[in-house]
Amino acid sequence: MTDALTPAEFAAAGHEVIDWIARYLREIDQYPVLSRVTPGEVRSHLPSSPPAAPATWSEIFSDFEQHVLPGMTHWNHPGFFAYFAITGSAPGILAELLTAALNVNAMLWKTSPAATELEQLALDWLRQLVGLSPGWFGITTDTASISSMLALAAARERRPDLEIRQRGMAGRTDVPTMRVYCSEHAHSSIDKAAIALGLGADNVVHIRSDAEYRMRADALSDAIAADRARGMLPLAVVATVGTTSTTSIDPVPAIAEVCRQHDVWLHVDGAYAGVAAMVPELRPIMAGVDQADSLVMNPHKWLFTPVDCSALYTRHPHILKRAFALVPDYLVTSVGDEAVDFMNYGVQLGHRFRALKLWAVMRAFGSDALASVLRQHCALAAKFATWVEAQPHWQVVAPVPLSVVCFRYAPPNASPEAADSLNMAILDRVNCTGRVYLSHTKLGGRAILRLAIGNARTDESHVAEAWRLLLDAASQVSVARQ
Numbered sequence: 507m508t509d510a511l512t513p514a515e516f517a518a519a520g521h522e523v524i525d526w527i528a529r530y531l532r533e534i535d536q537y538p539v540l541s542r543v544t545p546g547e548v549r550s551h552l553p554s555s556p557p558a559a560p561a562t563w564s565e566i567f568s569d570f571e572q573h574v575l576p577g578m579t580h581w582n583h584p585g586f587f588a589y590f591a592i593t594g595s596a597p598g599i600l601a602e603l604l605t606a607a608l609n610v611n612a613m614l615w616k617t618s619p620a621a622t623e624l625e626q627l628a629l630d631w632l633r634q635l636v637g638l639s640p641g642w643f644g645i646t647t648d649t650a651s652i653s654s655m656l657a658l659a660a661a662r663e664r665r666p667d668l669e670i671r672q673r674g675m676a677g678r679t680d681v682p683t684m685r686v687y688c689s690e691h692a693h694s695s696i697d698k699a700a701i702a703l704g705l706g707a708d709n710v711v712h713i714r715s716d717a718e719y720r721m722r723a724d725a726l727s728d729a730i731a732a733d734r735a736r737g738m739l740p741l742a743v744v745a746t747v748g749t750t751s752t753t754s755i756d757p758v759p760a761i762a763e764v765c766r767q768h769d770v771w772l773h774v775d776g777a778y779a780g781v782a783a784m785v786p787e788l789r790p791i792m793a794g795v796d797q798a799d800s801l802v803m804n805p806h807k808w809l810f811t812p813v814d815c816s817a818l819y820t821r822h823p824h825i826l827k828r829a830f831a832l833v834p835d836y837l838v839t840s841v842g843d844e845a846v847d848f849m850n851y852g853v854q855l856g857h858r859f860r861a862l863k864l865w866a867v868m869r870a871f872g873s874d875a876l877a878s879v880l881r882q883h884c885a886l887a888a889k890f891a892t893w894v895e896a897q898p899h900w901q902v903v904a905p906v907p908l909s910v911v912c913f914r915y916a917p918p919n920a921s922p923e924a925a926d927s928l929n930m931a932i933l934d935r936v937n938c939t940g941r942v943y944l945s946h947t948k949l950g951g952r953a954i955l956r957l958a959i960g961n962a963r964t965d966e967s968h969v970a971e972a973w974r975l976l977l978d979a980a981s982q983v984s985v986a987r988q
């Protein structure tokens with residue numbers, strides 16, 4: 507059986523696809539950011555059973571354009587301001603194509619030496635760019651959620667005397683209740699990791715934060731001491747550099763000191779913001795991180811690398827390896843210990859060649875340009891915040907340390923509950939225009955609008971358009987409710 511396309515067909519289709527991508531990226535502004543399809547609509551246009559007969563590439567591509575594309579929300583759109591905005595940059599896209607062509611599985615060094623070594627190199631470059639000291643081991647995963655779960659598994663394996671790896675935890679009276687601490691604003695992936703590892707969601711302690719949504723190190727210390735007094739085992743603390751709602755930066759140096767005093771593993775979740783430390787004036791966001799035991803940063807969030815690419819670092823690779831190394835007979839190789847076999851540092855056997863796109867992005871931009879785009883995003887966010895502050899009845903409701911602004915429309919005659927509904931109605935109207943896409947969060951129980959700048963193609967015109975649409979929507983919802 508040969509491939510479905512001949513080499514000549516592949517080359518012709520490939521040129522067309524690249525031309526299409528180039529046009530898409532150039533004209534992406536013309537697509538509605540948020541897809542307008544209703545649930546089930548995309549499927550309804552496509553056959554429900556698989557085809558017996560082959561289709562030509564042009565038939566497949568025509569279905570893609572007609573039926574798939576309308577169902578896309580365009581995360582690569584410069585008007586995408588929801589969640590954390592991201593960029594599939596041109597070098598990242600080309601490298602991803604090469605990764606698919608090579609189609610390697612870097613589970614073992616031997617199964618693709620260059621994939622393993624390029625990953626180690628690219629992650630070391632990233633480490634240097636954010637100003638961390640040497641001595642960190644890096645590995646990519648698909649998401650920060652998996653990276654944090656692996657870090658917490660390593661934190662647990664730091665206590666081999668408990669024999670969790672071998673004997674598990676169920677039904678054992680000799681294993682203390684293990685606790686994980688993070689701020690009340692930490693990402694839900696930490697709770698999920700505790701669920702997946704069998705620690706239990708109830709054993710994730712959400713520590714109070716201060717008025718700027720940063721974890722309180724004194725409250726953390728008290729919580730750990732109280733748990734110890736109850737015979738529990740404080741396993742790990744997760745500090746966040748760039749929380750999901752407000753991009754607050756937990757006081758890592760003080761948290762690291764608490765961890766040192768109590769001998770607890772410190773994991774830092776810098777999924778979104780960690781990379782910003784490559785901007786010289788933002789370098790202080792990484793203060794104290796060198797004292798942590800593990801760290802996650804997601805180049806697929808704010809470093810122009812197409813999804814998926816999460817970078818997990820640890821200063822104790824031997825512990826991560828102790829948690830997960832398992833080599834069945836059919837995977838034994840004669841390569842010595844100097845080669846890293848990625849399958850031994852996590853759950854998955856298979857390992858995608860993600861490093862190529864990260865390496866290509868760092869090379870194609872260069873560190874000065876990367877830093878300058880991140881700096882520009884922060885400047886745009888600061889400018890947007892001044893527009894909001896200057897407008898009667900609008901408030902910026904959290905500090906803006908990076909590229910995300912949390913804000914709210916609060917007309918004087920509206921109760922907090924009524925203002926919640928107004929804000930959600932404004933959000934709906936703005937997102938329905940198809941020009942921009944913003945998301946929301948809750949702070950202090952109140953509905954908050956969120957503008958996240960993170961796409962490399964976003965410039966001031968897109969941010970200004972978002973503001974214009976927000977003001978229009980506010981006047982419409984106010985009139986509609988009078």
Ligand code: PLP
Nearest residue numbers: 649650651693695749750775777
């Ligand atoms: N950590 C933080 C701070 C996040 O904001 C997010 C997602 O936005 C995550 C972790 C989870 O990221 P992922 O989708 O890569 O699992």
